[in-house]
Amino acid sequence: MHIPDGYLGPTTCGFFYVAMLPIWTLASRIVKKNLKAKQVPLLAIGAAFSFVIMMFNVPIPGGTTGHAVGGVLVAILLGPWASCIAITVALVIQALLFGDGGITAVGANCFNMAFVLPFAGYYLYKGLSYRAAVDSSRRFIAAGVAGYFGLNIAALLAGVEFGLQPMLHHTTSGQALYCPYGLNVAVLTMVGEHVLVFGWVEAVVTALVVKYLQKHFSEIFEEGEM
Amino acid sequence: MRITTKFWIGIIVLIVLSPLGLMLPDHFKAGSAWGEWSVDEIQKFVGYVPQGMAKLSSLWNAPFPDYAFKGWEDKGLSYVSFATIISAAVGVIAVIFVLFLLGKMLAKKGD
Numbered sequence: 001m002h003i004p005d006g007y008l009g010p011t012t013c014g015f016f017y018v019a020m021l022p023i024w025t026l027a028s029r030i031v032k033k034n035l036k037a038k039q040v041p042l043l044a045i046g047a048a049f050s051f052v053i054m055m056f057n058v059p060i061p062g063g064t065t066g067h068a069v070g071g072v073l074v075a076i077l078l079g080p081w082a083s084c085i086a087i088t089v090a091l092v093i094q095a096l097l098f099g100d101g102g103i104t105a106v107g108a109n110c111f112n113m114a115f116v117l118p119f120a121g122y123y124l125y126k127g128l129s130y131r132a133a134v135d136s137s138r139r140f141i142a143a144g145v146a147g148y149f150g151l152n153i154a155a156l157l158a159g160v161e162f163g164l165q166p167m168l169h170h171t172t173s174g175q176a177l178y179c180p181y182g183l184n185v186a187v188l189t190m191v192g193e194h195v196l197v198f199g200w201v202e203a204v205v206t207a208l209v210v211k212y213l214q215k216h217f218s219e220i221f222e223e224g225e226m
Numbered sequence: 227m228r229i230t231t232k233f234w235i236g237i238i239v240l241i242v243l244s245p246l247g248l249m250l251p252d253h254f255k256a257g258s259a260w261g262e263w264s265v266d267e268i269q270k271f272v273g274y275v276p277q278g279m280a281k282l283s284s285l286w287n288a289p290f291p292d293y294a295f296k297g298w299e300d301k302g303l304s305y306v307s308f309a310t311i312i313s314a315a316v317g318v319i320a321v322i323f324v325l326f327l328l329g330k331m332l333a334k335k336g337d
Contacts, residue, residue: 031332055247055293061256097313178278
């Protein structure tokens with residue numbers, strides 16, 4: 001889901017950088033208001049977890065690969081605004097040091113994976129686990145559902161961003177200038193592979209970690225968010 | 227053991243296991259992620275390289291492209307796995323460094 005350089009035209013790249021600016025500003029303001037010095041290691045762990053879990057490429061035999069983002073889990077534990085900052089840092093490091101995701105596409109990739117994914121997952125989790133006891137099984141199931149939904153909505157967005165390119169940018173003869181696949185192919189493939197395979201990876205990772213924490217470190221669900 | 231200690235151990239375990247993210251797709255003959263192809267692959271799939279893509283795709287030269295060392299591609303599995311683990315460690319350290327820097331700027335002192 002890391003859109004590389006060259007797949008999105010300048011309009012789309014610019015649009016998402018501009019869209020992310022107020023989100024990043026607001027996130028740092030909100031985190032500045034709430035973050036305590038002793039919570040900084042947890043924030044760093046969240047970002048490190050998201051970074052490294054994205055390296056675990058899961059294959060569709062004979063087809064493509066994909067991976068979890070860990071973003072919904074980070075949002076459940078740190079709150080959505082802190083998770084936005086944590087995942088943004090992970091994505092920027094991936095782009096700069098490892099060429100995973102384009103420099104021009106940092107805005108779009110952050111919009112999908114550092115904003116929509118954790119926020120959608122977080123509020124779905126909050127809704128589904130509303131008033132659930134700390135040790136309730138409803139809580140880890142909610143986490144799994146939220147992980148699944150969060151990754152799939154991010155995949156849908158990436159699919160739309162890819163798929164709009166042939167319409168936005170093409171030569172007079174009709175050749176695409178950037179991503180050559182239109183909405184029907186891009187959305188269908190991105191959503192399809194995530195709904196069928198990669199979404200489940202995010203769901204299982206999110207649910208298992210929440211279950212483990214419920215059992216061994218339940219106080220983490222009672223502490224304040226950042 | 228404190229929860230943060232357990233989390234750090236978890237991160238280290240994930241770093242060590244990170245070559246799995248390379249081996250499994252390789253074993254099951256899975257290609258690139260959808261929409262993350264190189265220009266050569268695009269040429270093969272659609273018969274041409276879109277002009278804008280040709281210009282932008284080489285915009286940035288990452289020091290460890292695809293979590294690997296340049297020139298080590300054909301060195302065999304143990305070398306490639308080693309490069310992946312070092313890449314994971316470098317990335318995690320970079321991420322932690324930036325977050326601690328941001329944390330210093332953002333966090334309230336004293337509590």
